[in-house]
Amino acid sequence: MLQLPTMPDRGGPAQPLLIVQNLVKHFPLKGGLFGQGGKVQAVDGIDFEIRKGETLGIVGESGCGKSTASRLIMSLIEPTDGEIIFDGEKVGTAALPLKEYRRQVQMVFQDSYASLNPRLSIEESIAFGPMVHGLGRSRAIPRAHDLLTAVGLAPAQFAHRYPHELSGGQRQRVNIARALALRPRMLILDEPVSALDKSVEAQVLNMLLDLKAQFELTYLFISHDLNVVQHVADRVLVMYLGRVAEIGPVDSIFAAPQHPYTQALLASRPSMDPDRRRTEPPITGDPPNPVNPPSGCRFRTRCSLAEDICASATPPLGTTGPMHQAACHIVAPGSGHSMASREAA
């Protein structure tokens, strides 16, 4: 126990590592003396699974609830509703207490500077987690040095440094080492490379792929950068305004997006061919206010294919291909949308 080994696999490969069921987070707005203000529907009922050993990418615009979802999964904030099931056990029960769960799931934040305590040296930052879990300092520090080596930083040179003495890429490597210090089975990577410049970004991404194989990890990779997600993810989840718009294998999503929002997102990527450069944006305007989201389909206010049915009924997440699901009336047979097939499913 004191060596903090990797937690054993319980359910076998068929058991998804993480199941998220109907996860909801509404932030109350501070309004008026009696708190009768509205609520921000940051995450409004999302369901998905992460299989063992895969990388699930979550993409979406700013403010769509990606980061709230990651903090909910990390149990840093309390969900309004919904359940998180890790390797077959509900988080927070006697079978899987929160502290045990936290050893298994760790997180890397976007801001590499803000996520390191400026008063702790690099080795102390990395050793903090294992020491919290009962590992002595004499063991935690050598372990921190091993992890520094694993993320490509020479311990002799970096272990005693402070965060402000490191570059952005080096700091993010330290953050990854710190997240790995508890030997977790899953890493939540919340925009881990967004703040890095392009050359460093590629190095860190490739290192993450190496570490995944080395430590047998499962990744939840959150990003707004579609190219990055295409590079690292096995499956992709597209979020829009707190809900799942589409989820499916990365090849299938990028080759044949089903949801108009996913299509627009993919079309918004700059083309490498100057002759095919877009002159108009595929979608215009900002996402609606999550305090008062549109009725029915949340994307309908910006969707070029919206019809009456989109305002009156919320589209369910329907299967459109192998492991591929989209929440749009167009792909749901019998939904009443003019582009959907007639017969009911």
Added chain:
Amino acid sequence: MSNVSTATPDSAGAIVSDPVKSQGYWRGVGKRVMRDKVTLVCGAILLVMLFLILFAPWIAPYDPLQGSMARRLKPVGWQGYLLGTDELGRDMLTRLMYGGRFSWFVGITPVVCAFTIGGTLGVLAGFVGGKINMLIMRATDVFYAFPSVLLAVAISGALGPGIFNAILSMTLVFIPPLIRVSESVTTSVRNLDYVESARATGANSFTIVRVHVLPNVLGPIFVYATTLVGVSMILASGLSFLGLGVKPPTPEWGMMLNTLRTAIYSQPLLATLPGICIFVTSLCFNLLSDGLRNAMDVRN
């Protein structure tokens, strides 16, 4: 990924690969203070003053209470009385040295007490947030409704004169601003990702406060408290001046200023000497805390 020991590939132009041994935080602060002449001079002046007032019973030339009507209000430098004599013929230098003991005591003690109480409450309010924060901060606002001097005078007046009551009233006056400062610093630190990631490791609140919050908030709170020492000395002098602090014949700078004010026309320099002491001390404390704040900024 192991070829980075000589030149780090992602340093993006910054030379970070030179094997200079990294320095600890406090050593860096010390180094920056040593380069700051103003802070050094202020520190030296305060040290000299501290020496003079601490060892007053051994090095003071005369008795602070023994006067003589024959040598009342003698000017600075008069016949072995280096700084002259006061309205009762007592040696000014001796009385200033003894008076500093009280002035420093009533200047520093309330700040230390308020730093402890206000800092604890502020960090608690900032870290816990929610209802506790609301309770503490609204109570603080009530105290803020009164001007600090008025509040100190009112509390001292209600409790009656005396050095203990003066310290008590000033402690109460300094608690609200220290709560404010520590609450705002703690709130900003609490929302940083390193506190979040510490929570994500499963550390309890006590460990997080001890390892991640306190080391990052104590500096700014301490620097703010240092600026209050000057204010406190002036306030204590004010209370003594109004007769709410120490009682005559005990020497204290504020009270000496009070009793000597009648001599302002005959011996203007003599009458301002206690004021100069108060001025220099509080100025030095302010400049010292300014220098400390700069030295504690990691980005320098």
